[in-house]
Amino acid sequence: MAFRLFVPILAGATLRERIIACIGATIGIALTGAIGGLVLGNGPHVPLLVAPMGASAVLLFAVPASPLAQPWSIIGGNTVSALVGVVVAHFIHETALATGIAVALAIAAMSFTRCLHPPGGAAALTAVLGGPAVTSAGFLFPFVPVALNSMLLVTLGYGFHKLARRNYPHLPASVPANSHGTIDPPAQLRVGFRPEDIDAALGALDETFDIDRNDLDRLLRQVELQAMVRTHKSLRCEDIMSRDVISVDEHTPAETARQLLLDHNIRTLPVVGEEARLAGTVGLRELALASGTVGSAISPAATASADSAAIGLLPVLTDSRSHAVIVIDDDKRILGLITQTDLLAATARLQAADKPWPGATR
Incomplete structure (x- = not known):
């Protein structure tokens, strides 16, 4: 020392x-x-x-x-x-x-x-x-x-x-915006600490730190996420994913894809390309005005591996844009799918398991 x-x-x-x-x-x-x-x-x-x-x-x-x-x-x-x-x-x-x-x-x-x-x-x-x-x-x-x-x-x-593939000039992390056009903060900013908490902490410490305030916000939120992943690292994507995945290929007519979304009451369809590899996803947002095949309306897919920590999907599934994460193998073939509801149900069970019933002792 x-x-x-x-x-x-x-x-x-x-x-x-x-x-x-x-x-x-x-x-x-x-x-x-x-x-x-x-x-x-x-x-x-x-x-x-x-x-x-x-x-x-x-x-x-x-x-x-x-x-x-x-x-x-x-x-x-x-x-x-x-x-x-x-x-x-x-x-x-x-x-x-x-x-x-x-x-x-x-x-x-x-x-x-x-x-x-x-x-x-x-x-x-x-x-x-x-x-x-x-x-x-x-x-x-x-x-x-x-x-x-x-x-x-x-x-x-x-x-x-x-x-060297380094980010320069460095652009501070932008504050997530509400994609629904309302004045509410985005979902990920409604829980945990708030910007005013960072200001209060900086004021209490009364020091100048060599880091942008928005970068500090992003760092602290990543710390929160990593702590949650560490605490619940035993819960893997393969434990909660849906395995019977409804998907389409790039040549599927847009109208057929829209009907599949409605028939199965789902919001995201994985799209497969050559050799059954994941090419992207489509949802009602992409298909609303699409004509022809779904290949012209594909959006990049949020993906994860089967052994990834499920809690690590929180930032993706609360970004107001992604409704599902596609679980794939090393060859980009679909293994399963995790929706916002899947993750919500899993985290609710984790919270219930960690919290004793009223009057109970451990």
């Missing part, structure tokens, strides 16, 4: 992620410096071109989901801070005082322009302490090399993350 201060506190940091970050930083910084040298020419001023970018690269490649690592944070934060530093250096000639004021005003300027970026503090300091190279550049310094360098780094980071 004596060394716990040296343990990284960054959640989700795996060896693979760190290796990717190192490769990305190598490519990003090297190419940014090389391209900057080609544009501006080589000389004693070249190291200053990339100095604050080293810290920017740590955020861009190691924690690309951070609000501090997004494109506007990097480009705006470095540029605005460098501009602040140049202005402060122009009016205040006492170095110690100028450095403190430059960093403080850089934080304020980045906050007001919504581009808070920690390396911006280094950009402000560089503008004050950069020496003859920065002094000779004057008010051009925040734009060339700082803004140019920042844009190059972001562009290279964007391309690298796409190749």
